[in-house]
Amino acid sequence: MHGRRASSSKDEKAKLEKVKELIPLVNHLIKKKNEKSYDKEYIETTSVILRRCPYLQTLWNFRREYFESMQNGNAPVGEVGKGDEEADCPKNPLPEELKILMKNENTMVEEILSKFNKCNELWFHKLWIIKFCLKNDLMDFSDLMNELEFCKIGFYKDDRNYHCWNYRSYIIACVHICVKRGKQGEAHRGEGSSDERDPPSAELGNQFDVHKSNYELSKTLIERNFSNFSAWFLKYTIRESLICTENELDLITNAIFTDPFDQSLWEFYRWFLFQKGNDKEEIFFTLLQNNCIYFFFQNLIKVNLSKSKCYDDNGREITGEWGQHLVALNNPQDSFESYVYCFKLTDEHILLNGQPTYLKFCIFYYKYNLYEPEEVHYEKNVLSDLMVCHDYLVEEDKYEHNFVYLIDFRKFSQNEHFKILLDYDRHRGADPKMDSNSSCVSPFTPLYKYINRSNILLNTAKHINFASLILELEKINELLLLESNCKFALFTKFEMLRRLEQFDELFHLLELLKQVDSIRVEYYKDLETELRIQ
Numbered sequence: 001m002h003g004r005r006a007s008s009s010k011d012e013k014a015k016l017e018k019v020k021e022l023i024p025l026v027n028h029l030i031k032k033k034n035e036k037s038y039d040k041e042y043i044e045t046t047s048v049i050l051r052r053c054p055y056l057q058t059l060w061n062f063r064r065e066y067f068e069s070m071q072n073g074n075a076p077v078g079e080v081g082k083g084d085e086e087a088d089c090p091k092n093p094l095p096e097e098l099k100i101l102m103k104n105e106n107t108m109v110e111e112i113l114s115k116f117n118k119c120n121e122l123w124f125h126k127l128w129i130i131k132f133c134l135k136n137d138l139m140d141f142s143d144l145m146n147e148l149e150f151c152k153i154g155f156y157k158d159d160r161n162y163h164c165w166n167y168r169s170y171i172i173a174c175v176h177i178c179v180k181r182g183k184q185g186e187a188h189r190g191e192g193s194s195d196e197r198d199p200p201s202a203e204l205g206n207q208f209d210v211h212k213s214n215y216e217l218s219k220t221l222i223e224r225n226f227s228n229f230s231a232w233f234l235k236y237t238i239r240e241s242l243i244c245t246e247n248e249l250d251l252i253t254n255a256i257f258t259d260p261f262d263q264s265l266w267e268f269y270r271w272f273l274f275q276k277g278n279d280k281e282e283i284f285f286t287l288l289q290n291n292c293i294y295f296f297f298q299n300l301i302k303v304n305l306s307k308s309k310c311y312d313d314n315g316r317e318i319t320g321e322w323g324q325h326l327v328a329l330n331n332p333q334d335s336f337e338s339y340v341y342c343f344k345l346t347d348e349h350i351l352l353n354g355q356p357t358y359l360k361f362c363i364f365y366y367k368y369n370l371y372e373p374e375e376v377h378y379e380k381n382v383l384s385d386l387m388v389c390h391d392y393l394v395e396e397d398k399y400e401h402n403f404v405y406l407i408d409f410r411k412f413s414q415n416e417h418f419k420i421l422l423d424y425d426r427h428r429g430a431d432p433k434m435d436s437n438s439s440c441v442s443p444f445t446p447l448y449k450y451i452n453r454s455n456i457l458l459n460t461a462k463h464i465n466f467a468s469l470i471l472e473l474e475k476i477n478e479l480l481l482l483e484s485n486c487k488f489a490l491f492t493k494f495e496m497l498r499r500l501e502q503f504d505e506l507f508h509l510l511e512l513l514k515q516v517d518s519i520r521v522e523y524y525k526d527l528e529t530e531l532r533i534q
Contacts, residue, residue, distance in 0.1 A: 229264035276461040312356035
């Protein structure tokens, strides 16, 4: 099946006999584990078994308990994994002794991984080793760099091994924690604490650039095999200063022309054209009614109302009450993010008196932003257990960002989006004098829903203008002359034409997509209906 020969019955029987031999021994070790008997002899036996069958999670747990007991002084100290030395009497091991033991453990895991590179239990145990060493100061920055190099070598063998990709993301998190711990630890305990112990490692930590590391790895892997979605995805997080737009477009175009039916290439191509750089939130428009200011965001986000503030033109804080209104049509499942936010001034006459001429709002909001990995609080949100014994690492709120928004009341009606609201209000035939008891949000909910969806659909990347989009469209047309039934090329062309407002070809493209991608006919029908309404 799937081009592989079926295993012979003799081989299967031989493997089964070997497994049967291990069963009594494994049961004996499980019994010793339950008795918390951490003799070196039993730990050595687990090494032998796990080298042959690493999928026994209970035996890995046994080894982890052994090392934790050793750290607490309840287990004998010896060279576990070697098999030749005699166990010492129980004692508190010196840091260097424990460091050697953990290094041997990590080496053993890497040796087994060379044969079982997709074993969950192995990768979990390897990550546990790293976290155990970091918590007990048994590892420095150079060791984490070695782990990144191990991942790189693993990608050369299997560039789609998601276990290895996941493990590398945790190591990157550990790198951030290690650097932050060194900086804050020095400030907390005084000069010459941890960095003085290992100056080369501290200097290496200060020089490490995660963006450059990701860029070099993605470049290397894509050059080896461009059909690698993980390597393309790694480019999503790279700092813009490292990216040359022209070179990136040439790279992805060459890959697409080589294999136009590889979906991972088109996913990155569309992101690079339509989304890259648009990771900051903006307020689309504001409304003022009954001494209350309403904020309509371009995208759905969650604002931290407890931290957001309002100031006048002299820098004095304006007192008021923050509130939120659910946008039901935007969010049928009542998600906490679908809100229009408002600020009601405590002093009802402050705006009527003509003072202040403008208000400044400092708005804090939550959003996971993968384009700024240095803003992710790894200790709290990724590796929370590494906070143990490091109470000075006080974390901020999860994935929080902020921006400043100014409202100049002398130009309030000149807001670039204000005409949309006037036209919409005139089209509805609504009375401009709204009922004081009605919600200011309700009449504009359908409009806000349309604006929100249009903003998502019609965005272009920060570095892409219409001229460059036309050049890319010419490349797609050239490709379609060679591969007229490539649904990925047709859909990308459809997205380009929407942004260029070349509506004449759109309906024809949708008919072609219905033919070549029959599974998604209903989706294309919905797009067609939406276009006709617009």
